[in-house]
Amino acid sequence: MRDNGIIVGLDIGTTKITTVIGEVSPSGSVDIIGQGVVPSEGMKRGSVVNxxxxxxxxxQSVQAAERVxxxxxxxxxxxxAGNHAKAITSHGxxxxxxxxxxxxxxxxxxxENARAVPLDPNLEILHTLPQEYVVDGQEGIKSAVGMHGVRLExxxxxxxxxxxxxxxxxxxxxxxxxxxxxxxxHALASGLATLEAHEQEQTTIVIDMGGGTTDIGVFKRGNLAHSASIPIGGEHVTNDLSQILKIPMEEAENVKKRYGAAxxxxxxxxxxxxxxxxxxxxxxISAFELSRIIKPRISEVYSMIRDEIDQALGPVELVAQSVVLTGGASQLRGAVDLARDRFRLPARLGHPRGISGLSDIVSGPEYACSVGMVLYGIGQDGKVPLSVLNTPAPQPKPASQDTGRPSRPVALSDSGGPEAVTILTGGQNNPSADTPKPAAKPPPAKPKGEQPSLITRLQTMFKDWF
Known part of the structure; x- marks a missing residue:
């Protein structure tokens, strides 16, 4: 941590670049005092391409945070983030x-003896994270300093x-x-920001779903024990919608966020x-068929994560006790429910915790990594600071829930030009549509009748995925 108590996290992602400025008090509490987010440029799957x-x-991102x-x-x-980060576990x-x-x-x-392992000369060590200590055969020791023994492992x-x-x-x-x-x-920072106190006592899988990659961190008793990256993220879902619906990526992203579900x-x-x-x-196209396009891609990501953990650590159900989803793409409605089904473990959406100041602004899952880097700067030991575990998580802004129906949709007009998407049924494309109305039973679904030819084509394309 710098002498002035200012720590800055810069999350350089595929779809956006986020800067978070934190100020640390002598007691260890963290105030978020600045935040800046801009669309990412020149990046692809965690690597610089321009x-x-x-x-x-x-x-631009840093200047925006400085102004705040x-x-x-x-x-x-x-x-x-990305596949260029490699991880191994060594014994010292x-x-x-x-x-x-x-x-x-x-x-x-x-x-240091554990670090003395042969590595590719093209690799640069980023973290050396102790898991647990063993003194004269006694396992599960978190801190060995002050103990007696003749053999330390x-x-x-x-x-x-x-x-x-x-x-x-x-x-x-x-x-x-x-x-x-x-x-x-990336996975370490996200875990530092989102893991609750009780999750420090068990094995938890943290899945950070970004735009171009999905980063995985397996935390055992608060320590990062395994990490990996999957080269698929939320941008791939958007690309699927763009290609199938024949609309620009910007419109496809809006369709996914407003009407899509996993x-x-x-x-x-x-x-x-x-x-x-x-x-x-x-x-x-109906919202149901839209979600039938989205589900296979999210399922693919979860399957790849399962395969990675199964091969490295063993069956997911036996290795871990819970799953925490975070990152911008994790906010897709139903992503948590699908994770709960695919991993057969309790799952939740992870929000940054242990912070104050502008905590309401950076309370979303998309800020987990940048906030986590600020927390990492407190001690730089790869563990969640005690000051964080003792601080209640900030209340996130009201947003779409992980389950249930979406709020009343509106016609898309973000592009500024002619609308590419218009609601035929299920919503009103007029100003009164957003006016709250008394709760009422939902109307029965209208008979579908003869579907447009696009539905038939979609069913044919995806018949082997369900």
Whole structure:
């Protein structure tokens, strides 16, 4: 942590770049004093593909946070995501002189021995995270300093990144006039921000669903024990909708957020959308069929996560006790329900906790990584600070629930041009549609009758997915 108590997290994602500025008091409490979010440029799946555009977007995000906080940012913690981050678990050993207490130098020696593993010379070590200590065969020791024994052992989770992508990230940040205070694994930061106190005592899977990648962190008793990245995120769902419905990516993103669901049974049964393509042709699709396009892609992501954990640690149901979903794409209606079904474990949506100040602004799952980097800067030991665990989680802004029907939809007009999506049934395309009305029983679903030809084509395309 810097002397002035200011810690800045810079989350450089595929779809957006987020800057969060935190101020840490002497007691350890964290006030969020600045926040800036801009669309991402020059990034793809966690890697820089255009240095100039990425640098410009980073500069814009940081400047937006500076205007809110009134603080000039000099150095930042930068998130690392994507397949170029590699992780292994290594074992270290240190001998202790008889009748001597174990001191910090002995612990450091055991950790250093664990780090002495052959790594690809193209890799740069980002984190060395102790899991647990063993003293003379006694396992499950969280802190060995002050104990007596003659044999100290430690399991260490080592996270390394490919040098090339890290150099590109560092150059972009430096070109934006900033120093890189450290790189932080995306899954580690998200876990630090979202894990509740009781989840520190068990094994929890943290799934951060971003735009271009989905990052996985398995936390055992509060320590990151396994990490991986899946090269699929929310942007792939948007791309599926864009290709099938023949509409721009921006409109497809709006359709996904407003009317989509990861489970078709959660879609509004009475809602039908009229889609106008770029060529001017129109076709109709129900919210139910829209969700039938979305579900296979989310299921694919969960299946890949299961396979990764099964191969590395064993069957998910036997390894973990719960799942926490976070990241922007996790807010899709029904994503938590589908995760609960696919992993056969309790699942919830993770919101940043342990913060105050502008906590209501950064309370959404999409801020988990950037807030987590601020928390990481308190101790830089890869663990959730006690000051965070003792602070109640901020109340998130009212949003669509994980289950149930969506709020009354409105016609899309964000593009500023002719509307590509019009509601045929299930909503009113007029100003009075958003006026609250007394609760009433939902009307019975109208008979579908003869479906448009698009529905038939969709059913044919996806008949093997259900």
């Amino acid at each position: 240095l100039e555009r990425a640098t410009h977007a980073i500069r 906080s009134g603080v000039k940012v000099q150095s930042v913690f930068v998130s690392v 050993l240190a001998a202790i002189r008889r009748n001597q207490e174990i001191n910090q130098a002995d612990v450091d020696r055991a950790i 430690v399991d260490v989770h080592i996270v390394a990144g490919t040098a090339g992508p890290l150099l590109n990230l560092r150059r972009c940040v430096q070109e934006a006039g900033l120093q890189v205070e450290g790189f932080v694994l 489970l078709p049974e959660l879609a509004d049964p009475d809602l039908t959308l009229e889609i106008t393509t770029a060529s001017g042709t129109t076709h109709a």
